[in-house]
Amino acid sequence: MTAKISIQNVHKSFRINRNLNHLNEASKPMSALQDINLDVNPGEFMVIVGPSGCGKSTLLDLLAGLTKPDSGQILLDGKPIKGPNLDRGIVFQQYALFPWKTTLANVEFGLEAKGVGRKERRQIAKEFIELVGLTGFEHRYPHELSGGMRQRVAIARSLAYDPEVLLMDEPFAALDAQTRETLQSELLRIWEATKKTIIFITHGIDEAVYLGQRVAVMTSRPGRIKQVVEIPFESRSTEEDLRSEPEFARLRHEIWGLLKDEVSRAQKQEKSKSLDGVPVGRSSLKGVTVDG
């Protein structure tokens, strides 16, 4: 089978200015991702989990085409990713909705960019609003919606223009626990209905085991793929709660076993970075979360 996404020998580093004793040393490269290799199958739900600062968002930016690897390449359907494109939909942690547009207009946005005519646009947008359970809220503005509803709009907007792959960067991290669990099962239902390939980034081990068909565990910085764990649940949208099954606990334990040393190493790195006067950048001290 040809991979939908093939990440091949990807390296990425950043230049950082070390500011010691008020003297600017020459900027030094800091390796963020090292030799990343990962194939994602068509229609697969792949989760990437790793400690804070290990390069998860850097990897997602590369997949989105927002940045380029220093070496290696990422292929989508066998062709190198050269920049952002509507063949990839992205859902971020923060709701990237236009505050001045209604639900309908937000969902129509990507379709407009794709050149879909007005009538068809409206019809497709309504279908996806229904798919994410927001019928009746078409004319509301983002500030009139809850956090969970806004993420539903973001998901509908990304899916409406029919991307090949949906990239999700901690999309439920800012939501309360109950809303998060509801949206996790809704996402599985949507995934089964649309058969999209999904790459989902998270800190949460429970979220990873619940959502992923496979979970790629990353090391602390420089981020590498430590191991890819198969999650062999047959039906993921079952009404029974997977989380209470013994197999769920076993997998959660297995992933935590792979992650715990990486988390403590990442925390030490963060500490020495701030002592060195090096800005911590986008990452923070938040670790990996195990719910419950």
Ligand SMILES: Nc1ncnc2c1ncn2[C@@H]1O[C@H](COP(=O)(O)OP(=O)(O)OP(=O)(O)O)[C@@H](O)[C@H]1O
């Ligand atoms: N534009 C940038 N310039 C310099 N350093 C960067 C830049 N983006 C990321 N980094 C650094 O690269 C490393 C990886 O960052 P990244 O945000 O990808 O990690 P992460 O795993 O997504 O972290 P978190 O889980 O905390 O969001 C971090 O050390 C970060 O400080």
